[in-house]
Amino acid sequence: MRTLTLQDVADLANVQRPVVSMWRNRPRVRGELVPFPEAVSRRDGIERFDPDAVVEYLKRTGRGNNTEVEYDAPAIAVPDNADLEELVVLLAWRVLTGVELAGTNPAERARLAEEYDPDDRCVLTEIRTIRPTGAVLEYVDELVEASFGLPDALARIEQGRLYRERAVRELTGDAVRILGRVVTECAVFLGAEDMTLRADGSTVSMAVAAECGMGVTSKDRAVLRRAVITGAGTGRSHAGEISFVSAVGLDAAAVLDRADVLVLGLEPGRIGVLVGPASALTDTLAGELQQRRADVLRVGNVMAAVRLPRGLWREAHRQNLALWVCLGGAEEQRPYVTDLAAIPDLDIGDFASDIAAALAQTDVRAFRYARRIDRAGVLAGGPFVPRGARAVGLSPAGRDSHVERVHTITLTTTTPLQPVDVLVEASPGRLKLRHRSLGELRDEGKLTLKRGNRIDLAHATSDGTVRVLPADDGLALDPVDAERLYPHSTRTEPGDVIFVQKPQPRAWVDTFGGAMVAAPARILRLGRTADLGPQVLAAVINETATAGSEWPSWTVPEMSADEAARLEVALADIAHYEAEARRRVEAARELKTALIDGVAAGALTLDAQPTTPGVAAADH
Structure with a gap:
């Protein structure tokens, strides 16, 4: 049986999940009563709905942002009890053979698999063992028909219900773009034709390969199946190959195991890229874990270590990831490091250029983000990438400009602030204080x-x-x-x-x-005809209006026209005083920054003598 969950309905209608719940609670559409379809079953506490009824409901109500729901519904309505990897196997078989699955029997599918996968690289063994139902076979055919090409069909499977049920969250698009740019820069450094990515079996590696437009080599049959479907191309291991390993989601010990295998297994001239939690790859470790990481780094193959910003891993958006770029036989004693979490606006092109220069082991060019560190401190127990680590920069200005900057700011900080005073005296007062709303x-x-x-x-x-x-x-x-x-x-x-x-x-x-x-x-x-001025109105809003209230409910006190005019003048003076005070506070902040920058650049010294003779004489 093929059904839709509420999340499937949201995907079909191209809306957020809460919108579907709102539709269920609001059955009236443009004055007509159109109730949401009733659930036909419930599985693991989740309601299931008939796809045809949902399509009819969406077409009748016009709700949602998809005008082609009848075409997309067959691709989203996955058969109950279907297995994700089984669907991928069948989709890869269909790509290899070009034959529709519906109506085929196990013997026919096995015979065609032997013909098109004679070396049993990705589907032959699986086709011989799986026994898909007729509904599953028909679903794959309808999925291909409803998709914009075979890669889109695979994407629909891996973004749909079956993948959600695995409760696995991968990296964000920004993370894939960063990793893809790093891998591309590594490929340019190698300079070989027909570059491939040795994928480790993770979906991250496949996403990076697609981002780079590279073929893949792998021992993982699932990776090869996906490469066949996406048209990425597969090949044997050769010199033009970059190894990619994902340790995202693993504990520190498992991360270091993968790091050890990657670093030690790199042949001279081969490049490897490792991505994993920053807590294991770049941050401070203790005890046995620290010693294990030190042993890996002693090999000398790690050329660059990068601490990535938060929010790149959907499973734990508050955790930082990190990556290593490794080169076999490099014997690098002073690797490059950078903390991108401390960079507010990353230029990914300049970052990639830093990676390329790190692989070239050159100090000829200036680095924008990365800088060298002494490996001895890391081996002794320190962090591999210190928090906030960034490139050593040149002083952006000369000595005279630093002095002029300080002098310009002190023109504001040395100007006396004109005091504000208000003369008041007691008045008879009122028995009733009346307020009026805006x-x-x-x-x-x-x-x-x-x-x-x-x-x-x-x-x-x-x-x-x-x-x-x-x-x-x-x-x-x-x-x-x-x-x-x-x-x-x-x-x-x-x-x-x-x-x-x-x-x-x-x-x-x-x-x-x-x-x-x-x-x-x-x-x-x-x-x-208003009885108050703008300064009074603004002051009342700023001092009395509460958060969450609406402007028509804000109130102002009633007062005589003469008193309102005098109050307006006093509030204008106070507003001017506040503005001047804020200007001086801002100047004080700028002065602190200017002094720090100037002294750090060696362009300023605070060991200075007063230049005015009267001041110097007063000091004595």
């Missing part, structure tokens, strides 16, 4: 709401004059671009209050006007 003020015409616009911040320029609020980093657009790209955008007027509701309500006063407002920020514009 919603009331809007209904009375004293307040107008203007919405912001979606603005692509990539259009901002350093010399732009049209400000974009409420950006904190001074973003601005060129006036011509602003008018051309956003001709109907709302511009601010002097005294407008710009605000955001989430995550915490905040408000700013634009005293100049003419700015664009980037959504989700909005504009509150006070009318002539």
Whole structure:
């Protein structure tokens, strides 16, 4: 029997899984009652649904983002009790023979397997032993028909229900791209034609081979079957070969076992790439594990070690992975290391160039990310890749520029901050303190709401004059671009209050006007009859509005027009004081950074004498 789970329905409709649950709870569609199909069975606590009923439901309701559900449903509705690897075997047999499976018997399939796989490299033994049902045979044929080629058919199997039931999560696409670029750079270094990747049987190795567009060599029959299906090509071991080993998900002892086999087994001139947990490959180890890693490193074949950022392994996104790049017969005493977890914006091209230079064992070029380390410290018990390790950089500026930078910043930090004082005295007071909501003020015409616009911040320029609020980093657009790209955008007027509701309500006063407002920020514009000014309104929002509340519910106190005017002036002075204080705090931060950079570059010394004679005389 072929059925669909709720996750299968989500995959078929091209939506997230919670959306399907929402459909079940909301049976009315455009005024018509269209209930979600009833489950036809339950297996291991998971409801199963009839594919035809689901397809009819999706077509009738128009729900989902797939207009071809009737074509995709046969590929997603896997027969119950089907085995993933059995499906891969049958798919590989179909690729080799070009014969449809439906209607064939075991003898026919075995005879064709002997004809097209005479050396029994990937399918002959399995075809002789498996006994698939007619539903499974028909499913494979329908899968091929519904897929965009045979590689897509394999991808549908390995991304579907059977693979999910294994509860195995592989690496992310970013991780595969990084590994693929490393392997490609290794292939360029070897310079041999017809390069192949010796895969270890993991799905990671197959993904990397596909990323690089390389054929594979392997002793693992499952790998060879997948290579046949994807058209990656298979071959025998030869000089133009890179060994790839994945130790992701293994404990430290097993990781070091694989590292030992890879490093010791590399012939001179052969390259191997190992990926695994950083806790075993690059971080600090103790006891026997540390000694085992030291023994592996003493061989001298590890050319580069890289600590990768978090989030590259779906099974444990908070754990770091690491990779080794090894070269047989290198006898490298000072390998290159880098901690990419400390790099905010990785340029994968420059990183790959560092790997190539590490393989060449040259210091002729400058490295952007990697630097050499003394292997002796690692063998003695230290981490292989220290946290934050990166390339040794050249000083970006000369001595005079460091001095000028400090002098420029101190022009702000040495300027006295003008104090702010407010004269007050007691008044008779009121028996009742009345508040009015912004919603009331809007209904009375004293307040107008203007919405912001979606603005692509990539259009901002350093010399732009049209400000974009409420950006904190001074973003601005060129006036011509602003008018051309956003001709109907709302511009601010002097005294407008710009605000955001989430995550915490905040408000700013634009005293100049003419700015664009980037959504989700909005504009509150006070009318002539309003009893309060923009500074009062912004201050009330910032100090009293609670997180999660909506702007019409925010309240402002009532006060006389004279008091409101005087309060507006006082709040403007306080806002100016706050802005100047923030400017000095920011300058103090920049001064600390400038001093550290200048002293570290050897361009500054704090052992300096006052240059003003009066100051020097006062010291004595």
